[in-house]
Amino acid sequence: MSEKQSKFHGLLFLFFFITGMILSVWVVLRNGWWLPELASDRETIDKIFVTIFIIAGILFILSELSLSFFVLKYSGDPNRRAFYLPGNTKKEILWSILPGTLVVIILEISAEFLGGASLWGRIYGEVPKDAFLVEITGEQFAWNVRYPGPDGKFGKTDPKLISTDNPLGIDISDEAAKDDIVFPAGQGILYLPLNRPVVFLIRSKDVIHSPYLPNFRVKQDAVPGMTTRTWFVPKKEGEFELACAELCGLGHYRMKLPVVVEPAEKVEEWLREQTPAADLYY
Template sequence: MFVFLFKALGLWAQVTAAAPPDAFVVEVTGQQFAWNVRYPGPDGVFGKTDVKLVDPSALNFIGLDRTDPAAQDDITLQNQLFLPEGRPVRVRIRSLDVIHSFFLPDFRVKQDAMPGMTTETWFVPRHAGVFEIACAEHCGLGHYRMRGQLTVVPPSELEAKIKEATGE
């Protein structure tokens, strides 16, 4: 019994450990029925957001405060997530409307997204390729459409892939 407990506590410590300080950081915000992805840009700092600033007609799906200097270089995409192969990744997860669940089945990663809260998870994408992003929480009539694509690329290709996806 003690052997089992000892091993279980060791595994639990690994599961709940904080992401390494050099982890690649990205933010994913769930919204009926899409995943909004945000990268901090070259300055490495996420700009401020405010739900009052959400304006789909201006392509501001997450309420990015465009008057904040730190937000000027933030990069946003919808339903497309690009990550570096072999590097720890910390994902900040949010929701604009209802409870969602950010799910990467190929990586065994699942974390709920709650309105008004930021949750986090981290993992290491070990293999390059294209993988599914799903919502694992029934979030409304269009739930079946809430899918995205995760593309894992060698670190040297990451910046170019993100620029290509944004049309730059």
């Protein structure tokens, strides 16, 4: 490669970086880049997201600019021979410690100063006593929804009892199961009370799925063989959507569930109008 060609390639490198940056900023200004407006008590997630984005963004621009600079400055010189670097322990230690320290700093900022650790403790710690319970069970490719009914307890289930009529395998001989309200795959909605803690008990009948509610900053995997859990407080009335965030097969894209948030009394009233499991499975 001639010296001229080499310089040209160095310039191209810088050109593509700057053009890429301008295009990205343009797309963001045009279409927006942020999640839908926050509708829950999880503002901590937004703070951490933005902070890490800014730190990573600055580092990205600095490193790309210096890379372009060096590519340009040390582009081809016919009089210079390539040379062999045997390694430099001091530099290697330095470039391991620097990014390592930075990662620890980002972790500390997110966990301590922005409240990440306490949010984590809250989500995976004890659930409030007056919480509203819903069970969400994923299957290829829809969600089954179950409410515990007036007793506030979910009845037993058994995979052996699963049939077309009883998609969750509800054991109707269990007293706690009789008042459960079951919506088979694709027929239910998540009807959630405003300003009350909502607990999701999450299960799967086949592969890993992941209920994702972008408006509420909630995402939790559904793992076959176990019940996972998450909770949050809906802070806005309205209609939202739950989508599957784990690629689970060909129909993954259509695995969604409507979500409605309304005042608690309305939700209670709606629940009273639904048919309990005892009337469905007897």
